[in-house]
Amino acid sequence: MKRTATSPLLAVLMILSVAAPAFACAGLVAPNGSVRLLRTATLAGYHDGVEHYVTSFQFQGGGAKFGSIVPLPGVPSRVTRGGDWTLQRLEIETQPPPPVPLGASGGSGSRDSAKELYETEIDGLLITILKGGSRAVGQWAKDEGFALTPDAPEVLRFYAQRSKIFMAARFIPKKSQDKQVGDGIPIHLRIPTDNPWVPLRILALGKKDPRTDVTADVYLLTHGEPTLLPAPEPAGNRGMSLEHNADASKDLLSDLRSDKGMKWIPAKMWLTYLRIDINAGKLLFDLSVGTDARGGPYEEEAYGAQPDDGSSQPTPSPSPTSSLLGLILVPLFGFGALRTIRKGSLRDR
C-alpha cells in the first residue's frame, strides 16, 4: 500500500481541511446515554514528503470523559499545538460571511492492545498515536475506559486494511474545567508519508440513523488542479460537491504562512473546496486524489478493498484534472466515537 516517497524537488502540497462549522462528527455517547456531536476542524498538507496536519478538537463540556479516533496515513514525527487562525482563515477564504446590511446590529494496556507510539498533552487534550489493527484499537479504547459504537468494527476493519495508525484525542476532565463548550484546541501533526487518500467514510461513524446528514468541508491545496475520485457533484448539489477550484490567492497563502508552524507552505498552490452533505448511509467512500506524479486517483483508495460480494460501490469517473507535481495526502479526521463504557466507572486521568 505504501508508495515510494515523493521527491522533495517535487514539493507538492495538498491541504485538506474540515472546517468546524460544517463538521459534526461521530456521536459520542455519554454515560447517561445521551449523544453529543463532536465538532472539529482539520487541515492537512503535504510538502517535501511530510504531511502537515492541523486539526481542532472542540470541548463538549459535561465533565464526561469522551474522545475521538482519527485514522492516519503514517506515524507523526512531531505533535504540537497548532496555529491560532489557520483553520478560520481557510474557511473565510472559501465561505465568506454574507455582508451585513447597513443599520444591522453587530455582535452577536493490556494484552492485544494497540501499541502507543506517541503521547502528548496539549492544553488539556491528550493525544495518543496508536499502531494496531481494528481489534487492537478496540482493546486499547476499552482499556482506557471507552467503548466504540456498534458500527465501529466494520469501519475500523475498513481502515486497518490501509493503515494501522490511528490518533486518539481525549480531553482530560480535570484539566478541562476552565474550558467552555465549543472551545477548540488546535493541534499540528507532521507526518512523513506519501499516501494520498482522504478518509471521509469515518465521518459517518456513530450515526445511528443512516438518514442522518453528514456535513463537512474539505479543502485541498495543491500545485495544480487535482483529479478526484469520486468525481464531485456540481456546486450546490447534495453529496460531495465542488464549491471552489482555482489558484489559491496570495493573500490566503500569506496569511496561512504567517500562522504558528505554517512557514512550510509554498508560494503557489491550487485551492479546491469540497462540501460534503450526504446521508450517513451513503457515505461509504473516501477521497482519492490523483496527480501527475503518482497517477490515480485509485478506486481502492476511494472505495477500499471490497470483498467480491456484490456490494461494491459504483465507481464514477474521475473529475477534471490536472497537473500536480506530486501528491498529497490527507488523512483526517475520522472519528470514532469513543464512549464511556456502560455500567463502568469513568477513569479520570
Place this chain on the structure above:
Amino acid sequence: MNHRIAVAALIAALLSSSACGSGDGTEPGTTQEVHVQLHNSRFVPDHFEFAVGTTVKFVVENTDPIDHEFLIGDEAAQQAHEDGTEAHHGAKPGELSIPIGETRTTTYTFDEPGTLLIGCHLPTHYDYGMRGTIKITG
C-alpha cells in the same frame, strides 16, 4: 482479511443451520452444539429453530474489536436487559458477556414452544440491529 472472515462466518452459519433442531430430527432431551459468531455487531447466524426439550450448547465467538453480549429471552426479558445495569453476564443459562476476540459458551434448554429473542444490550447495540430469533417448535 474481511473476505476470510466473511467466509468463516458463512461456514459457521451453515454449520449452525445444519445443527439446528426444530423438527429436523433433533431428539428432545439431547444436547447439540451450535456455533455463533458476533461479527460487525451482528449475530451470525441470527435465526435458529429447535424442538421443544432440546438443550443447546451455544459456542459464541466475538470477532469484533468491541465487547458484546449474547442474551436469550422473550420481549420482556430483552427490555429488562435494555433497561438494566448488570455489567456482566455469564452465571445464568443463555446469558453471556463476550469480551473482544474471545469465545464463551452457554447451555440453554428450550422447554416451551414459541419464539425467543437473542440480543446484545450494550449501549445502542440492540437498536443498531444486534438481535436474533429462536423458534421453538412443539
